[in-house]
Amino acid sequence: MDQTIAMTAARHTFQPNGRPALIGSLPLTRHAEALDWIFTATPEIPLWPQLPVNPHEGMLNQFIEGFPGIIEEKDRTLFDTTGPGFEAAMLAFFEAFLDVSEKPDRLPDSLFAMGATRAAGLLALVATARGRAGLTAVKGQITGPFTLLTGITDANKKLGYYDPMVREIVVKGLAARAAWQAMLLGSLNLPVLLFIDEPALAGLGSSSFIGVANDDIRQDLVEVIVAIQGAGGLAGIHVCANTDWNLLLSLPIDILSFDAYGYFDRLITCRTQVLSFLDRGGILAWGLVPTGQAELIEKETTASLVARWQRNAEQLAGEDRKVRDILARTLITPSCGTGSLTPALAQRVLTLTHDASTSLRLQYGL
Secondary structure: OOHHHHHHHHHHHOOOOOEEOOOOEOOOOOHHHHHHHHHHHOOOOOEOOEOOOOOOOOOOOOOOOOOOOEEEOOOOEEEOOOOOOHHHHHHHHHHHHHHHHHOHHHHHHOOOOOOOOOOHHHHHHHHHHOOOOOOOOEEEEEEOHHHHHOOOEOOOOOEHHHOHHHHHHHHHHHHHHHHHHHHHHHOOOOOEEEEEEOHHHHHOOOHHHOOOOHHHHHHHHHHHHHHHHHOOOEEEEEEOOOOOHHHHHOOOOOEEEEOHHHHHHHHHHHHHHHHHHHHOOOEEEEEEEOOOOHHHHHHOOHHHHHHHHHHHHHHHHOOOOOHHHHHHOEEEEEOOOOOOOOHHHHHHHHHHHHHHHHHHHHHHOO
């Protein structure tokens, strides 16, 4: 079977059924150790580990390799479209983008393929997972365009989002890089879940982002989403705080990943839209396990988290749906990555995620 056909088939047959998955970062220094943790906590849906202690694996710089005008300094990432050589680099970049858009099979040898230094966790997962029994899917992640563009500035503190050229470079670069990642993970002949990490979307409506239009955010995200899906992956969006849920639910995403521990009360205000999303085949990645405060991580137990999920799921299901049907369209995850936690707390988060998922699946026969 052609790889593209196999990947597309895998995408359409994936059923989450309450399985556990993780959100990116871990507070470790070695990818091999991180993968041991990952396969223990999420044996059916492993992800590739991001280790933010590595300067090449931060949210703002892991995916910018080869983007013209983006400059990495010791403590910050900047953009500069006035420097020598920018015009030539920009022209080469867009020529490469057009080339892989017309001939996606060239992605592995293009500038959109990540180098081994920044993609160490990704390459380690592919090598470890290849031929491994018991896998249901694999998960990847990429920084979203809004988060990246509002995280970088020029020397005068102007956000990259407000520079049209930088915005076009970043959006198209991330779209092509996401497609490359989906293709690489798809070589495992498993469904690929690829989350677009967009924590900055929590700032929508604030004074920090005056002049940001929802239609522009939608346009940028759709470009990345379509690239993932075109490469055979399921496209998810992860936001670990409150945001404009109606905006996200209006996107052609396959998975909505949200902080259910802290913000379910905000999402449920969009209950009709959430149910419509599920009805069209969408998946909810419930960030059930807290990651933000040590006291909450230490306080919660498997039983308390299972009870919390059931209360929330009953509220979402209402009188016309079964909670089991909600679980069938659910992934159980931490509320966010664990890269900023101590290893002990991170390991507890992973254990709670695994155990809460196991308990729910046993209870509902999934």
